[in-house]
Amino acid sequence: MNQMPSWAALCLRFIIAMFVGVILGSIVQTQFNMAALQSIGVDIPLGLRIVSTREDLIHFGPIYAALFSVGFIISQAFAMLVARRLGKPWLAPLCAIAGATGLWVTFLLVNRVAPMPTLIAATRDTFGLLAMLGTAAIAGLVFGLLNSQTTGRARQPKFLIVVLGMSALALPGYSENLQAQATTAGTVPYHIDTIAEGLEHPWSLAFLPDGRMLVTERPGRLRLLTAQGDTQVASLSGLPPVYASGQAGLFDVLPSPQFEQNQQIFLSYACGNHSANHTCIAYGTLTERGLEEVEEIFRVDPAKRGDAHYGGRLAWLPDGTLIVTLGDGFDYREQAQNLGNHIGSIVRIHPDGSVPDDNPFIGDADTRPEIYSYGHRNIQGLVVDEQNQRLIAHEHGPRGGDELNIITAGANFGWPIATGGLDYTGARITPFNQYPGTIPPLLEWTPSIAPSGMALYTGELFPEWRGDLLVGALVDKEVRRVRLSADATHAEDVESLFGELEERIRDVRVGPEGAIYLLTDNPEGRVLKVTPSQ
Structure with a gap:
């Protein structure tokens, strides 16, 4: 045997x-x-x-x-x-x-x-x-x-x-208010207060002209807060149906530039179901208890499967057109180079969803006319710098390769042909860090910081930071202060802020009084207000 x-x-x-x-x-x-x-x-x-x-x-x-x-x-x-x-x-x-x-x-x-x-x-x-x-x-x-x-x-x-x-x-x-004092090299002393809490994965914050705040919560709620942070309405009624799963949910909220006249607010959100979903944009009229006359004006075409990478940031350009950032859906990354769909692009539309006549690909029968730029992975930070007339965005890389870019109409920003990041398994996505015909980033974070909301600081309370970008970091649990060069050809990550919070920062906003507002991305998320120490 x-x-x-x-x-x-x-x-x-x-x-x-x-x-x-x-x-x-x-x-x-x-x-x-x-x-x-x-x-x-x-x-x-x-x-x-x-x-x-x-x-x-x-x-x-x-x-x-x-x-x-x-x-x-x-x-x-x-x-x-x-x-x-x-x-x-x-x-x-x-x-x-x-x-x-x-x-x-x-x-x-x-x-x-x-x-x-x-x-x-x-x-x-x-x-x-x-x-x-x-x-x-x-x-x-x-x-x-x-x-x-x-x-x-x-x-x-x-x-x-x-x-x-x-x-x-x-x-x-395999598998109570917080008060903080910080003085680090190059950092001014500041004070952090919790002004609202008990929010479920808050995603975005917007200020109304009277100082009240709107806060989106990813499961599909829109909360109305007073200027002091007290909840006025915990969940406004009338929102469009939201697909909430994984990274999908209710994303950005943006008041109309003519809000005082029309009371309109714009929302980005995931719509559909797990097998077929989109990033969608709708607007409605804000009343005391909810939204009325809600109308969808845009949805990504085609539908995708899964619950990842939606983009979802909104911003108004000075000419009154709406910028919408979109994601690549994770499994569809090569489609970010396909101008025949919206995946992995930035789109520009009028407030009613119609297409501006001067969009870069107007007249090309094989291109979606809404597309403003393409070759993006998942943009979740967006700023319009009106003084310098530039549109600034950052996007998530995989393991590294987070990018900060100045967006130009019609440009290809490279994903997934060129990136400094590896896939989550350590695999090479592409052999190229740069590729002819694509725009390299002004700044790249490797390893990834998982950038989130972004604000351009223009207030008076922190004069040392005026003109700098404040970038939320989900993985690093802090805010990065970034300074653009005078000619905007490169950017410098100057310092880390608010790391003592040890919380994922989902959004960063500058309030009307110049204070900095932060959203923490937790099941019991908070709205934090940052002011100078006395």
Whole structure:
């Protein structure tokens, strides 16, 4: 009778097979990512393709190995247990089938719990998913063939117990007012007060001419506060239906430039359902208790699946047109280069939703006429600098590559052809940090700070900060003060502010009196007011 291989030999065979699966999987995902770029016309020389493949083996490989190993351990133990009953000739094919099945289940579980819709970009379409599963099947086949000549019966159950224990060890890897005084290098002393609390993931704040405040809450509520922060109406009625899930929900609120005459406010929000949703824009007339005469004026076309990357910031240009920032939907990143849809773009419309005659792509039959700029990932910070006549925006990168840009009409800002960031798995999204025909950022944050709301400080209370940008940072839990050069060709991240709060900052606004207002992104979020220390 053939003897069961020693545990050292068995483990060595397992490691060899897993190594094969990880190497093949990394190579396959790199080629699918490169192919997606080539499908939108990006030229990738062979040398860059080889470099990207090598870099992914270094950076993506270890993360993928952690994901791959759990399903592979369990699936191969199960295959060996079944082969013990069916006979050794079944071992190799069973291990191959089990390898593919184990990876498929791993992808399902990881995509369910991860904040992004699809963790590994190569699996966004069926062909890519099948190719990745094929690499796991090959790894399982290797493991089965290596053991087919030496597999005995006596210790199979013990092997099952051991590998299940190994998988169990691997699993944990997945998964009153506040007053503050701060004086740091280059920072003026300030004082922070909580003026409103108990808001569920507040997203945006806007001031009405009489000093009252409107605050959106991501689940779909619009709260009206007094100038002192007391709740006047906890949830205004009449809002359009909001799809709230993950990053989807109610986003920005923006009063009309003629609010005192028409009482209109504009809202951005996610509409639809998980299978088909959009970023939508509507306006309505504000009354004492809610909105009336609500009308949708714009929605992103086409619909997308998932609940990530909507953009959603609003701003008025001096000519009275409305700027709307949009996201790439995460799984649709290549569509940010497709002018035939709105995904991953900034659009410019009139307040009634009609298209301005001087938009940059008017007259192009293959381009959506609302598009003002494109090649964006997920813009959640927007400022109109009227004094210098410029539109400033920042956008989220993945792992790094957050960008600050001055937006020019008709420009391509590069996503996903050019970025300084890696995917969340460590994989290369593109071989290019810059690419001909695209606009490089003025400032890039790597690693990512996850920029959120942004304000241009123009008040009198903090003269040292006048003219600077205040950028909320979700990951870093602070506000970054950024200064543009005189010629606006580059920007400098000057300092970090309000880090003592240790809270995700979702929005930053400058109040009519020059104070700075912050929204904290929590289930029990707050409105904070920052004033100089006395």
